[in-house]
Amino acid sequence: MLQKTGLGLFLLALLIFTLMLGMDSYVLTPESLAVDNGFHRKEILAQAEKAGMMGKEYSSTFGFCAGFMQVLKDAQASLNGQPVPEGMGEWDFKIGDWKKKEYASATLLKSGAGSVSQHPVLFFFLTFGLAILGGLLYILPKFQTVPGIKNDRIYHRPLTRGLKVGVRGFFLGAVFLSVLVYGFFYQNGDLFWPLVTAVMAAVIVGLVLFYQKQKELHGDRSASPKVTGWLGVFAGLYLIGFYVLLYWLPQHVAPWVTMVSPISEALSGQPASRWFLYGLLYTFIVLVMGVRMIAKYRHNRYQVLRTFSVMFFQACIAFLLPEILVRLNQPYYDFKNIWPLNYSFFFDWNLDNLLASGGLGIFMLVWGIVLTVVGVPVITYFFGKRWYCSWVCGCGGLAETMGDPFRQLSDKSLKAWRFERWTIHGVLAFAVVMTAMVLYTYFSGNAKVLFLDSYSIRSWYGFFVGSAFAGIVGTGFYPLMGNRMWCRFGCPLAAYLGLVQRFKSRFRITVNGGQCISCGNCSTYCEMGIDVRHYAQRGQDVLRSSCVGCGVCAAVCPRGVLRLENAGSDVGSRAEELKVIHISEGEVKLLD
Amino acid sequence: MHIIIIGNGIAGITAARHIRKLSDHRITVISGETDHFYSRTALMYIYMGHMRYEDTKPYEDWFWEKNRIELLRAYVEKVETATKKLTFDDGKEMAYDKLIIACGSKPNKFGWPGQELDGVQGLYSFQDLEGMEYYSEDLQRAVIVGGGLIGLEMAEMFHSRHIPVTMLVRETSFWNRVMPAEESAMINRHMREHGIDLRLETELKEIWGEKGGRAKMVLTNKGEKIACQFVGLTVGVSPNIEFLRFGDIELGRGVLVDEYLKTNVPDVYAIGDCAELRAPKPGRRPIEAVWYTGRMMGETVAHTICGKPTKYDPGIWFNSAKFLDIEYQVYGTVLASPPENHLSVYWEHPDGRNSIRIVYERDGGHVIGFNLMGVRYRHEVCEKWLREKNHVEEVLQNLGLANFDPEFYKEYDEEVVKIYNRQTGKDLQLKRKRGLAGVLQFLKG
Ligand SMILES: Cc1cc2nc3c(=O)[nH]c(=O)nc-3n(C[C@H](O)[C@H](O)[C@H](O)COP(=O)(O)OP(=O)(O)OC[C@H]3O[C@@H](n4cnc5c(N)ncnc54)[C@H](O)[C@@H]3O)c2cc1C
Ligand code: SF4
């Protein structure tokens, strides 16, 4: 009963959250025009007056943006047609295209005049507040049950059941193609990078399929249910829609941003941006779903501590600390975000910003470099990549909290593993090349490296890997293909950590002698799609670069077969095939 | 050479895999149950919705063709050892050079009135699972007869769907033929905590059915009537060897085999649940119907057939199970009613869901067995202690080596040592905590 009420409240909050995008209205006034350049301001006001836009109420972002963009265009055409006055910089007088975008989005945020803008706090409580309350009402009764692993009926629920292979392939293909097509426009009509990406994808598919033809003749142990879980599809589409709006059509999420602005001002003294909205939402989801994770695994201290850890890092280090830094006039900096996941770390504007920010800025720069060069290999040597992926990282934090109900949807086939190795190392190579080019440009001032343009590669990386892969596919695909799509197939930092883990680390999952009954719980619940059973049933320690050390395989194993451990000796020999089978020792030495 | 294996369970499949590793012989695996090998132990998870059937298959479907293991879906009706020929239910025949019988078990039925009604069944095969699924619709109550592991699994299955369950158990406490009293009591408590209606010292007398043939009520030996629409019969299993009855292969309760797992007929072997050892090792039963022995036998027979005759030696006994939320592991010998010279140190958590028992010999002082509830111990370490007959005091002082619980779990090994000290007036200290580095050193030394 309590749980049903909770669910109801949550759905209501979600509904309001969605509908409120259409609930604000917008009026352009001289005060709301966010333009400080005097020339520009005068011209835009004149054009707006001429178009009859001043003081007119628009009931949607669409109408307002269309009208205002036209005004800006006219102003631009008018100014850019005149000769630049003596002694003025060209772009202080003319309106550049990028300025146009900046004016449009800033003005939109200031022009809100409807119910959301008037009652942001009320809307905050109706959405965030209700959702949190509902979520907790749903989750807290779980603490009353007998502790133990409960995944009852997870494969019967329309939200967590997964998709038929065909449906899944359709979504993957459709998203990939749409991203490429949109990317073509995003790159201002430049076909080069979208084409390169398409060719790479074709090569990878070709390699995987060709190799498979040779060896595995047919018939996967597919991860396909009999009936597609349509609620999951719906949830996936909702998430994808959210990311598309957030990344590529941010003007239309203005009401959300307006709603959280008071909080942003309280924290950093600045009005909210879409990134603040995203950070706040992300943090609350991690916190609430973290409580769910703790309720579910409360008999397991490894899980409880790990969940507290990701909740802490998300709330304090990733969200609050940077806001406070901004309030103190210091650079916005997330101390736990490491290159190459933090791909813009070596971008010129970031380096300039850090270098210009005095002692703390220099410290941040050194900290970031030391983490990448020394921190990652050393800590990974001692504990495996889990120290980052399932204890610290924000992407991992979301995957382990909101993503937990979807972990069983990862594909365990050998084919998926092949794809994984190509794509994740491909992204790592892409990140390294991109960063090298950006640094070359930074130091030499030369944008052309061979025949490639470092600005275009970096914008394509941000678009394709940073937004499309990490956001749309990474999170949007939770209910479609599992909660670690990004971490498994895309994250360049995970690839780097993984290489260290595989070849130089004390971490492994040990297997308890001959106790495995091949039941497959471990493989089913491995979010990284590792076929843990394959190793466990032959008594072979698990040493895999992709293992994020979430410990769930060990938690769900009904026979106590698996343990995450660190120790220096014997790593290699214990991971050899067919180590322990209990034919009594001495009698046969196995398979020499 | 053509090797035919009847049965695609763990025993048959392990044999096939190892024969393939060791040789190039032609291998055919026959089963009437499913096309591919799946894990029988995971049947319950399919019903509970934790896993799908596909997830219970330890190998992807392409594995068999790639490894040239031919699969055939058919029931063997007759084995003619004189002409080395099998006959299937559809009348087709197939010739073999060597035959491995790995046909597993079937649930026992003890001739109760009404045991053939609809909605009365055991749980062994995939078809049994489909039956449970079928009868679960509109099920008001299930009665499960028999206090063993499969019965409890069945209870957990229904419980996961909020279907009320009554368990009839003949003994005075659950599984107390195998478990010492304290652990058995712990299981009783835990079942009741989950809301399972556990009735001890109660036996099934009769099952009554509707006109249409569906079960509707059971009558117990105490005269209680319990309305139910499903009756689970889980009173043990026995070898599934009806189809061999009228041949020349010598049968007891199972297929009789020697220490090389050979039957009385040349070129015919038997492994797994259906094999009955003529001369089991001391302290061991002739039929041990568990996963692990099936796997070991499969591997042993593969060596023998591929020209390295190998005696079956199951090593030191171990087993594990899970009672709802309580995991159970055992290494070595832990008897329900121990003889006088078996002493034990027993620690139980105040919550009553974890315990550790170490059994040792009174006079020699060496360890005999470990019984763990809700605590995980390392197989290799316990086995080494048992094999080398280490003294209980040495074991206790190094007990951390055996601890296999996940990181950050509380370690209870110190409590066990304290209890031993209290019992004997000694003053031992725990010298080793949990940790892999020490274990690797210990195992090498
Ligand atoms: C629900 C359940 C849970 C269990 N849990 C555990 C556990 O946790 N731990 C443990 O150690 N053990 C457990 N067991 C026991 C374990 O599963 C068995 O010991 C093991 O599966 C036996 O393997 P096998 O290869 O000997 O035979 P099986 O797995 O029974 O395989 C025999 C196969 O041969 C087929 N067959 C039989 N006769 C013919 C014929 N004439 N023609 C063609 N095919 C034929 C059968 O249909 C079957 O598919 C459990 C058993 C069940 C039923
Ligand atoms: S192998 Fe285990 S610990 Fe590693 S990612 Fe998979 S479930 Fe997590």
Ligand code: SF4
């Ligand atoms: S969950 Fe445990 S028993 Fe089951 S296959 Fe995995 S390791 Fe083996």
